[in-house]
Amino acid sequence: MRGExxxxxxxxxxxxxxxxxxxxxxxxxxxxxxxxxxxxxxRPTRLAVIDVFDVTFRGFGGTPIHAWLRVPRGAGGPLxxxxxxxxxxxxxxxxxxxxxxxxxxxxxxxxxARGQGHxxxxxxxxxxxxxxxxxLTRGIRSPHEYYYRRVYADAVRAVDALxxxxxxxxxxxxxxxxxxxGGIALALAGLVPDLxxxxxxxxxxxxxxxxxxxxxxxxxxxLTQYFADRRLxxxxxxxxxxxxxxxxxxxxxxxxxxxxxGLRDGIAPPGTVLPAFTAYAGPKQIVLWPYNxxxxxxxxxxxxxxxFAATHLAAP
Numbered sequence: 319m320r321g322e323x324x325x326x327x328x329x330x331x332x333x334x335x336x337x338x339x340x341x342x343x344x345x346x347x348x349x350x351x352x353x354x355x356x357x358x359x360x361r362p363t364r365l366a367v368i369d370v371f372d373v374t375f376r377g378f379g380g381t382p383i384h385a386w387l388r389v390p391r392g393a394g395g396p397l398x399x400x401x402x403x404x405x406x407x408x409x410x411x412x413x414x415x416x417x418x419x420x421x422x423x424x425x426x427x428x429x430x431a432r433g434q435g436h437x438x439x440x441x442x443x444x445x446x447x448x449x450x451x452x453x454l455t456r457g458i459r460s461p462h463e464y465y466y467r468r469v470y471a472d473a474v475r476a477v478d479a480l481x482x483x484x485x486x487x488x489x490x491x492x493x494x495x496x497x498x499x500g501g502i503a504l505a506l507a508g509l510v511p512d513l514x515x516x517x518x519x520x521x522x523x524x525x526x527x528x529x530x531x532x533x534x535x536x537x538x539x540x541l542t543q544y545f546a547d548r549r550l551x552x553x554x555x556x557x558x559x560x561x562x563x564x565x566x567x568x569x570x571x572x573x574x575x576x577x578x579x580g581l582r583d584g585i586a587p588p589g590t591v592l593p594a595f596t597a598y599a600g601p602k603q604i605v606l607w608p609y610n611x612x613x614x615x616x617x618x619x620x621x622x623x624x625x626f627a628a629t630h631l632a633a634p
Contacts, residue, residue: 319625320618321578321605328592332527334566341461341561342509345378349471352380356479358387361413367391368420370413373427375479377472385429385476386410388420389485396487398514398631399425399480401506403473405497406453406522406537409435419494422624424631427480431469431498454537455544459554461561466523470505470562477510490514490631492573494623497586497612498522500577501564504594507575508567515630516575516600517623520583520614524564525590527556532587568598575602576626578619580610 335341354375361370369391377383389397400419404411409430419426434453457463473493481488492515493503501523507516525532530541545552560566575598579591588606595604605622607615615622 319622321615326592326595326604328596330565330593330597332525332563332565335560345471349378352376356482368417377475378468383472385427386413388426390423395485397425397485398490399486400492400494401427401476401480402494403429403431403499403502407434425486429476452537452540454540458558461558464558466562473502473506474509496520504564505567507571507573513573516573518577519619520579520586520612521564521591522586524594526559526563529590532589535584564594565597568594571598572600574630578605578614580607580614583612585612
């Protein structure tokens with residue numbers, strides 16, 4: 319494993335609501351009342367060794383969610399699979415973006431974060447509440463209206479969708495992601511009890527009760543702006559965030575996890591990441607990069623991720 323592998327004991331200041339588990343059980347039950355409706359269509363490319371498919375499935379509220387599925391050409395399966403979301407403000411991107419996992423032999427499902435970037439899942443449910451001009455504060459007055467309730471539910475459905483594909487071994491499906499994608503992967507580890515692996519780089523959406531104090535950078539600066547503009551809504555907003563905090567999801571996680579963080583990260587400061595690692599209930603490792611920022615280990619993190627996935631998603 320490249321980088322500084324170490325033990326960390328950084329307690330959290332976050333607490334989980336008494337109805338945390340009931341809230342998420344209700345949310346996922348509501349989401350699963352809609353048929354999954356997975357559709358898969360080949361996407362022609364000039365690639366010689368990787369096939370790309372345009373995938374659609376039903377997420378929260380029955381919204382059609384778009385994703386790219388990339389697999390090694392000619393693979394007979396069953397393949398291990400990984401679900402991935404990208405960083406804040408990004409959708410699934412171009413069909414040829416990030417071919418690493420398929421090249422390594424995985425079924426790689428790259429999912430739109432609804433309404434973000436140049437993705438195709440543009441629809442989002444009206445939340446009835448104000449925000450500070452970004453997804454982080456959309457619907458923040460209520461956990462039922464909050465934007466990431468829909469995104470986390472979409473992510474769980476993405477796992478369901480990948481597992482439903484004949485080419486994929488449903489017992490060997492995990493989650494991978496960096497920044498916002500890392501926060502979503504961490505939430506998946508808590509929400510999907512039999513997730514096979516979680517690979518989490520510089521995760522966003524952790525230690526959310528303190529994030530605005532620890533970072534002046536976007537997108538946590540949106541919380542500061544919201545709290546400044548809507549002084550009387552601050553307590554309700556902080557209570558909402560407890561349902562989505564990666565720390566509270568980490569407490570419920572079982573999958574083997576690899577985390578990494580740059581100790582000079584101003585976007586997702588280590589003071590938000592390390593408590594999530596400490597709280598993580600399953601087998602875990604963390605790699606620290608003392609002189610790096612939000613890029614953490616960069617390509618070396620990717621090497622570590624490939625090694626970790628090969629160890630934990632190998633065929634039985």
